Amino acid sequence: MEQALGRHILCELNGCDPEVLNNRKRIEQIMVDAALEAGAEVREVAFHKFSPQGVSGVVVISESHLAIHTWPELGYAAVDVFTCGERVDPWDACNYIKRKFKAQQLTATEVKRGVFETHEEVLQKIS
Numbered sequence: 319m320e321q322a323l324g325r326h327i328l329c330e331l332n333g334c335d336p337e338v339l340n341n342r343k344r345i346e347q348i349m350v351d352a353a354l355e356a357g358a359e360v361r362e363v364a365f366h367k368f369s370p371q372g373v374s375g376v377v378v379i380s381e382s383h384l385a386i387h388t389w390p391e392l393g394y395a396a397v398d399v400f401t402c403g404e405r406v407d408p409w410d411a412c413n414y415i416k417r418k419f420k421a422q423q424l425t426a427t428e429v430k431r432g433v434f435e436t437h438e439e440v441l442q443k444i445s
Contacts, residue, residue, distance in 0.1 A: 322431060322434075323431055324382060324401055324402035324431040324432055325400070325429075325431065326398065326399070326408075326430075327397075327398070327399045327400075327408045327411075327412050327427070327428050327429075328396075328426060328427045329397040329398070329415070329424060329425075330397075330423075330426065331394065331397060331416060331423070331424055332393060332394055332422060332423040332425075333420075333421055333422025333423055334388075334393045334419040334420060335393075335419060336390040337390075338418070338419050338420065339372075339390035339395055340371050340372070340373065341373070342365050342367040342373045342375075345373050345375065345388065346375060348414075348418045349363075349365075349377045350377055351414065351418075352384060352399075352410075352412075352415045352418075353377050353411060355410050355414045356399070356407050356410040357406045357410070358380065358381050358384075358406045359379055359380040359381070360377060361378045361380055362377075362378040363375070363377050363378070371391060372387070372388050372389060373386070373387070374386065379406075381401045381403055381406045382402050383400055384398065384399050384400075384411060385397070386398075386415075395415075395419060397412065397415055399411045399412055400431065402431075402432075412426055
């Protein structure tokens, strides 16, 4: 059985509220709250508002990170939630963000990160 160090959700949010997507302080709060909702421990936060529109940012968590870039004019946000370990569920963060952005559609892909074989699997291959 494969083991993985972490889970990385690549989340596409469409039909979002453009006012939310262009509000740096609101997005920052939503992203921090999403990390906490998933059970993560927040370490650092950095967000930037672009001119004329759009926000990018990252929430560094003990378990890895949450990142975002928004296109308010398209009602679209690209969100990454990467968590390591078993304690934090990245899907909880994605679903929380979807609700707060009032997204009409969420499309996501989960990628296992740091995939490796167990010690027993390696031994089976060489025996």
